[in-house]
Amino acid sequence: MPTTNLVTLDEPYLQDPHVLHAELRTTGPVRRVAAPRGYSGWLVTRYEDAKVALTHPAISKSVDGFGALMRRHQTGSAAPVAFRTELTSHMLNSDPPDHTRLRKLVTKAFTSRVVAKLQGRIDQIADELIDGFAADETVDLLDAYAFPLPITVICELLGVPSADQDDFRGWTSTLISNGPPEPITAAADAIGAYLAALVADKRADPGEDLMSGLVAARDGADALSEVELVSMALLLLIAGHETTVNLIGNGVLNLLRNPDQLAALRADPALMPAAIEEFLRYEGPINIATLRYTTAPVTIGGVEVPADELIFVSLLSANRDADHTPDADRLDITRPQAPHLAFGHGIHYCVGAPLARMEATTAIGKLLARFPDLSLAAEPTDLVWRESTLVRGLKTLPVRLA
Template sequence: MTEIQLSTPITLDDDFLQNPHRLYAYLRAEQPVREVILPRGIKVWLVTRYDDVRTVLASPVVSKDILRAVPLLERHSTSDQPQSFKAELALAGHMLNTDPPDHTRLRALVNKAFTVRRLERLRARVQQAADELLDAMAGHDEVDLLSSYAFPLPTTVICELLGVPDTDKDEFRDTSVTMTSAARHEDMADAAKRMVDYLTRLVESKRDAPGDDLLTALVNAREGDVALTDAELRAMAFLLLVAGHETTVNLIGNSVRLLLRNPDQLAALRADRKLLPGAIEEILRHEGPLNIATYRYTTKPLQLGDVLVPEGEFVMISLASANRDGAKFPEPDRMDITRDPTGHLAFGYGIHYCVGAPLARMEGEIALGSLLDRFPRLALAREPEELTWRPSTLMRGLESLPVRLR
């Protein structure tokens, strides 16, 4: 790691994206609340210790209302090029980016549609989709597990859940990958515009031809006499589509990578399949699908340890770093599927806790268990150091995962 200047914001470059845990270990020990510059040029305060992250997640002086933060985005930009966030903000008005009372209203409407009963009905379909993908893989000696399994499984599930036509899946996947990466501003804006146009048409189609899907349920959902507006429906569909597949893609890929790199843990799981739910939780803690959570900003000064973050500053929390804080989890860098990882923050904490966490857990367990059952001789087809991570501060996932099946 290069020398770090204490008074100069750290730029989160590609070296960081490939191995964030090295910097996080330093920051937790020396500067747990530290100014950094994101790949897109926005200056923020990065919070890395578990207790501080929990404080930010629960603080009433920290806002998630990104629609009111445009002046902050412009003020904290270090880019020489003018940036417009108009297209991206058209998709930002969902419950993850709002505060009470708007958040309370939006979450209540989603909860009415996103029911446990609806999710449980998906279990058999998730298993069927996994089996079909594994059947297709069985004719090969080597595959990229991401493109053959980890991407299409949750993409199929969330698209069916929301009622996205099969013909649109590939375009949706490509657009969402761009929007969750550290892409150039121009590419991000173009992808956001395409997503807005697509979701506008999709919502209109659900009004014209209602179906037995989650998006139709959201179109028809009411809290008293209040329904979701067209803008809120677009934003909510975007959130559920992207969050509903991106996190699970990374959970599946990271799970397989970790187990193949820790053969003792893989052997223990193969010997006792009852360890699978706990293994998923430990993987979520050790190398969860999210790295740095989405934008938050202070509405009043916020004390975090010895640091007073001023009003009007972006505060970004690293879930990946908090989950490897030795003050919370002993030997945090060691993967142990028998440990109790209760309290990990892979799905957040507080009012913004991920509404899709039960679906992600169910998909992760089915995907991993079915894969290990089908291919008992599964192995990495590349050296671990040859694997590269996606260029994203939000998502923690591999670009590809070549594996040998036999």
């Protein structure tokens, strides 16, 4: 496939994707681009087009088709990173009927009752973390709060010992980065070996945790295989903390950059649920959703995309589409709530969305209540965003507590 006339998703894009998104929504809402990891595809930037791309029956997420297509659409000299089967055989990389089977088994273990029981523990973790830095004048809110809260919750939910949680944070951050292939492959190998051992431990000595529930989940004679258990654990681990880390971080950042909205929320804490939805819409934790590809020609936004093409759906851009949300580039926690795509759409809608909302509501609410003079301790233009097209999140978020 020729690589001329490709829009490159380069470092300036990673630091501020909204500039390119706004341009493309007007001039080329379905446009061929070159991704940082070395392959090309079609970037979808409008809300209604994104909904089509997320649900079209001729757009697949089956992991079996990715390898050949990524090689075919390679744009650089280095081949795209390939992950082991046991790390990719989960429901996010599958189509019906496999997806239906996998999601049904996961839902049996990851129920709303399981999530609801976590509220007390989330409160406790948030209070303990705040107590740990409350006496400081300034703090990196990501390192001290937004990262450790959800990683502690998801690791406890999966039955991962607390001593291993820092390793998981390092591994998952590397896996979703746009860095060189060697450390990404090393991180994948390390986390794969760890999770395989964890599955074996839970099978031999089950507990009350989610991982034990996944091992035990049955639908008649059906159950998750060893490979599926390892892959599903990885999916829940990454999705279970990365989304919430960046929802908390981005939410706090944008409150501090919009003092009128911060004042409105302080004056009426009952606005918090609406504020969380606005944070998700305005600067959601996911930019470009996980990969898809066409299995037949598909028309999206008036553009015919041929078969065997990679599809990049920008949830971040779709949620800033002014045709769907008026005055979309303005943060407004009091706006009438319209649907957003921050957690996806269709059969792959995030199974952990209720947990992410609960964690963010608790974390941001407790932070604002504890620190009435909270402010940014850096110029907004000095903040650096992570080098990833998948997640939209800062590297650090320095704040002044008093």
